[in-house]
Amino acid sequence: MSLADTLFRPDLLARYSANGPRYTSYPTAPQFRDSFDPADYRRAAADPGAASTDLSLYFHIPFCDTVCFYCGCNKVATKNRAHAQPYVERLTREIALQAACFDTQRPVSQLHWGGGTPTFLSHDEMAELMAATRQHFTLLSDHEAEYSIEVDPREASPDTIAHLRRLGFNRLSLGVQDFDPRVQQAINRIQPFEMTASVMQAARAVDFHSIGVDLIYGLPHQTVASFSRTLDTMLELAPDRLSVFAYAHMPQLFKMQRQMDPATLPSPTERLALLQRIVERLTEAGYVYIGMDHFALPTDELARAQARRTLHRNFQGYSTRAECDLIGFGASSIGKVGDVYAQNEKDLPAYADAIDAGRLAIARGIRLTADDRLRRDIITQIMCNLELRFDEFEAAYGIHFTEAFAPELERLRSFEDDGLISLGTRKLEVQTAGRMLVRNIAMVFDRYLGQQTLERFSRTV
CATH class of the missing domain: 1.10.10.920 (Arc Repressor Mutant, subunit A)
Incomplete structure (x- = not known):
């Protein structure tokens, strides 16, 4: 067998x-309380017992040029690039506010930009944000740390990929979801194969340490045969890891999902058949099934961390840095500091009001018992x-x-x-x-x- x-x-x-x-996280986000006192966060950050713990920084960039109908992330769909600069300026002020809470000699061994679409930012805005981060925090060298960014291949030329590498990023996560044109049309994400292949080739040319890819099963019009073609095509590009997520159809929570015809979604039986094919094809190709939706080559850090029993989970999914305190920046971001979880304002105007008033944007959280x-x-x-x-x-x-x-x-x-x-x-x-x-x-x-x-x-x- x-x-x-x-x-x-x-x-x-x-x-x-x-x-x-x-x-x-545990407790999960529904347990976070609006009455959470940010003073709890500051006390956790100032705990002298944390001095030997590395830091992990997460930056949420909410903007997307085009909305994908399946998406449940906190995002702002806009074609107006002028929205980015005020947001970057507020992030730089938030960096200073957060840095004042911590011993910033604690090294940053993990950094991640997520979204939304981080590559919505211009090259200058990316450089400005990274420069502010380095000004206030102690980032470890390239070979000692994981600096990752989520990239939309529709928003990233080879020049952008090279620019990200110069800024210090050494890991990429690419959104793909499906190569089938009919599926792409139904989810409002037109992304030809050549676009994805170009980004991966550019990343390898400038020596990114790891390339991950996101796929989704359970989308409109997907069949075992069509998704098998997507898997085969992706395996030709040989990413270091794959996240193959199950689409969660929750139109009552995410209005854009109502743009998709539910009659075109795979049935529960078809979803199981899709999942079976995913497991078969990726394990046959030599990927280690890490857990849940994640697969990685045996040489990848996730597989090695699991073998060492040092794998961890945080708000970006599986992580190799279990010991880190996580600081969240930007609208809706969540941090974990000691025994405290804290989430920023989800709404962009409310986030802006807090930062403009010179205070942390923390809106809710919990102190663990x-x-x-x-x-x-x-x-x-x-x-x-x-x-x-x-x-x-x-x-x-x-x-x-x-x-x-x-x-x-x-x-x-x-x-x-x-x-x-x-x-x-x-x-x-x-x-x-x-x-x-x-x-x-x-x-x-x-x-x-x-x-x-x-x-x-x-x-x-």
């Missing part, structure tokens, strides 16, 4: 499919390293694991009966068949799920 056959069990995937969190910290670590270990070693939690938290989590372990017996996990007296291990249902396994340890509407979350399969 092949790895794909073991990973993909249609009967179990259909039975366990449910709405649930992706666990880029002792129980939150324990469960966060449990869920992270399941999601990232596919196991729980009970003795590690007993040593770190002073608990007897099987007693403290007796109800949860009992609920997991059905997972064990179905071959998704192995459950011993000292260890829980996710089996190969359970890796595609790792969110469901982690959900057992989430004490908040009974208190919220699960429809706000995407399907686990």
Whole structure:
């Protein structure tokens, strides 16, 4: 039996499919409170115990020239490039405000620009923003750190790619979604193959360390045959990692999704067939299935981190820098500092008002309880390293694991009966068949799920 056959069990995937969190944080964002006091954030940032911890910086650039109908991100669709400069100026002021909260001698070993479309910015605006970052924070050298940016190939010429490399970026994430022209038309994202190939060739020419690609399955008009062609074409370009996301159709939350005819979406049975083909094709091609939607070459940092049990999750997904405090910049960005999560104003005018008034734009957040910290670590270990070693939690938290989590372990017996996990007296291990249902396994340890509407979350399969 092949790895794909073991990973993909249609009967179990259909039975366990449910709405649930992706666990880029725990507690998840619905638990953040509007009453959160930014003073909590400042106290966490000033904690002397954090001095040995590296920093990770995330910048949210919300602008898009053209809206993609499937997108659920916080974005501003506009063709007016003049909106970018005032936003960059506010980001530079926010950098100074945030830097005042931290010991800026703490090294920055990870930096990410996301969106929206970061390459909406002009070359000069990109340079201005990076210069301000280097002015206020201590960025490690190229070979010591991960500096990544999300790139829309429709917005990035080879000159842009070379400019990004000169600014210090050493990793790219490219949005592609699907190469099929009919699908591209339906989602309002026309992106010929040659455009994507040109960007990847340009990135390799200037020695980007890693190139990742985003694809989406479950979009209008997709079939197993059509998406197989997309996968085969993508494999010819040989990215270092692929994120193949399941499209979440939530038109009640994201109005632009109403532009797509729901009758053209693949049925649940067709979605499972698409997922099966994705797993088969990518594992046959030698990619390691990291978990959830992620695949990476064995030489990629994600695969190596998982093998070392140092893989982590943050608000950008899987990460190799578990030890970092994360500072969020820009509208809607989320940071994690110590035991505090904090999110900026989502609305662009509200964000601008805060920065213009000389204050942090934090609008909501949460300070974790002792129980939150324990469960966060449990869920992270399941999601990232596919196991729980009970003795590690007993040593770190002073608990007897099987007693403290007796109800949860009992609920997991059905997972064990179905071959998704192995459950011993000292260890829980996710089996190969359970890796595609790792969110469901982690959900057992989430004490908040009974208190919220699960429809706000995407399907686990």
